[in-house]
Amino acid sequence: MSPSSSIRPSLVWIPLSLIAIALSVIQPAQAATYSVGTGPGCTHNTIQNAINAAEANAGADTVRITRSLFYIEQALVLTTSQEVDLVGGFATCNQAASDGVLTDVSGINGLLEPVMRITINTGGVVRLRHLTILRGDEDGTGHGGGIFFRGNGSLQISDSAITNNTAGYGGGIYAEGTGGLAELIIGANVTIANNTARYSGGGIYVDAMEMAMREQGSIIAFNTAQGTDNSGYGGGLIVLGRENVAAYAYIGSGGFGSGTIFGNTARYGGGVALVGGSDDSGDARLQLFTTQSDRRTAIRANVASVAGGAIFQTDGGGLILPIPGNAHSS
Numbered sequence: 001m002s003p004s005s006s007i008r009p010s011l012v013w014i015p016l017s018l019i020a021i022a023l024s025v026i027q028p029a030q031a032a033t034y035s036v037g038t039g040p041g042c043t044h045n046t047i048q049n050a051i052n053a054a055e056a057n058a059g060a061d062t063v064r065i066t067r068s069l070f071y072i073e074q075a076l077v078l079t080t081s082q083e084v085d086l087v088g089g090f091a092t093c094n095q096a097a098s099d100g101v102l103t104d105v106s107g108i109n110g111l112l113e114p115v116m117r118i119t120i121n122t123g124g125v126v127r128l129r130h131l132t133i134l135r136g137d138e139d140g141t142g143h144g145g146g147i148f149f150r151g152n153g154s155l156q157i158s159d160s161a162i163t164n165n166t167a168g169y170g171g172g173i174y175a176e177g178t179g180g181l182a183e184l185i186i187g188a189n190v191t192i193a194n195n196t197a198r199y200s201g202g203g204i205y206v207d208a209m210e211m212a213m214r215e216q217g218s219i220i221a222f223n224t225a226q227g228t229d230n231s232g233y234g235g236g237l238i239v240l241g242r243e244n245v246a247a248y249a250y251i252g253s254g255g256f257g258s259g260t261i262f263g264n265t266a267r268y269g270g271g272v273a274l275v276g277g278s279d280d281s282g283d284a285r286l287q288l289f290t291t292q293s294d295r296r297t298a299i300r301a302n303v304a305s306v307a308g309g310a311i312f313q314t315d316g317g318g319l320i321l322p323i324p325g326n327a328h329s330s
Contacts, residue, residue, distance in 0.1 A: 031059040037066035041093035047071060047105065051078050051086075058082070065103045065131065066090040072135075073110030081121040081153070089130030089159075102132045102161060112139035114174075115146050115165070120153030122181060127156045138167035143205070144174035145195060152179030158187030158215070162203075164194050170205030171195035171223060177209030177245070188215035188254070195223045199231040200273070201238040202264060208245040211237075213260070214252030214291050221258075225266035225273075232267025233275060233312065235302060240275045241282035241316055248284075251299075252291030259298030269312030270302030276316015283316045 034043045034050040044050040047065055054061035060083035065071070067090065078084065088103025107115040115136040120126055136145040145165030149155045155175065162172040172195035175184040184206065186192075190213070192203045202223030204211065213220070220236040227233070241247045249272075251260055261271045274284040288297040299310045 031061060032057045033062045033064060035064045035066065035090075035093035037068035037090070037093045039068055039092055042066070042068075043093075045069070047074065048076055051076060051084075054084050055080055061085070062087060064090050064093070065105070066093055066095070067101070067103050068092055071103070071105045072108050074105050074107050074115050075111045075113035076105075076116045078116065078126065079119040079121075080126065081124045083125045085127045085129070086131065087129045098130050100130060100159065102130055104132045104134060106135045107137060107165075108135035112137055112142075114138050114144040114148040114167070117144070117148045118155060120149070120151035120155060122152045122179060124151065124153035125156065126153070127158070129159050132161045132163065134161070134164045136165040136167070141168035141199065143167060143169045143176075145171045147173045149173065149184065150176045150178060152177065152181045154181075154183045154185060156185040156187060157190055159189045161191040161193070162195065163191065166196045166198070168198045170201040171197040172203045174201065174205045174207070175209055175211065176207040177247075182209035184209060184211040186211070186213035186215070186218050189217040191219055191221070193219070193221045193223065197225045199227055200225050200233040202234065202266065203236045204238075205234070206237065206239045206247055206249055208240065208242045208247050210248045210250075211239070212250040214250060214254060214289055216254040216292065217256075218260070219255045220261045220264065222263045224264070227267040232306070233269055234273035235264030235266035235270045235304070236261045236272060238269070238273040238275060239284040239286060241277040241284040243277045243282050245277065246283045246285065249286050250289065251286065251297060252289045253295045253297040254291055255298065259300035261299045262301045264302045266304055267306045268304055269308040270304040271299040271310045272312070273308070274311065274313040274318065276314055283318060284313075285318050286311070
């Protein structure tokens with residue numbers, strides 16, 4: 001045997017079926033689009049069935065929610081570690097792009113549950129656009145009337161309304177972080193209004209995570225935290241830190257002339273309540289930004305029956321004004 005023949009590779013036959021399997025493993029997951037409604041082009045006739053399909057698909061998915069059906073008695077559940085977009089604003093399933101007219105998703109006459117119960121695990125992103133989330137009615141001391149969000153991912157809402165929802169805590173939105181990557185992002189043109197908490201967090205309840213609302217046209221208005229002797233914090237917004245976990249809210253000047261957080265009511269902190277945790281690492285912080293040069297950040301015309309019409313803070317709660325820029329509370 002020659003020296004060269006000892007190192008010449010042998011030919012090995014590999015079945016084509018095994019090659020196909022190997023290629024399918026290394027190819028990226030495919031994004032999918034599901035359309036909810038009735039008529040040509042629709043893939044599902046309920047939002048929940050479309051969500052289930054998106055959860056089962058490994059790629060980034062979009063659920064298009066048309067106005068060709070009425071969505072009442074909704075108690076939707078979404079659990080994901082992926083990217084999922086829930087998008088309204090379509091008249092029909094074959095419509096090429098959203099027309100911007102909001103699709104109503106209502107909990108009226110349904111179970112005493114949030115309209116949407118969303119769990120986003122690490123790495124996951126859920127985006128809501130062109131939707132009105134309304135008439136959620138989580139009972140008793142339950143959390144999240146319109147939206148209940150928990151996890152270590154990102155919930156992003158834009159061009160939507162969260163309105164006329166009720167819960168024990170977080171009438172409009174309850175957002176609870178389970179890790180350092182959790183965030184609630186309120187984008188442009190979001191109205192969080194006329195929601196009620198029986199206890200605390202009429203508009204939004206932020207629990208151990210970061211929340212930002214810095215875009216143009218977004219407001220927290222006319223929400224109520226009814227409260228009892230030991231509750232009633234944050235008519236518009238409560239930011240709650242926990243032991244070893246800080247919470248932050250970043251509010252810009254993107255609202256209207258009346259303010260970004262206005263017309264809310266509570267026992268403590270008609271506009272905002274900052275409630276720190278039991279140690280120094282559980283701070284609750286509010287930072288105000290001037291994000292539009294012609295408009296100040298304003299927390300205005302809020303009412304507290306006990307203390308803190310604009311802002312109420314406990315130990316560990318704090319307000320950071322923008323430098324440079326302007327901020328106003330009244």
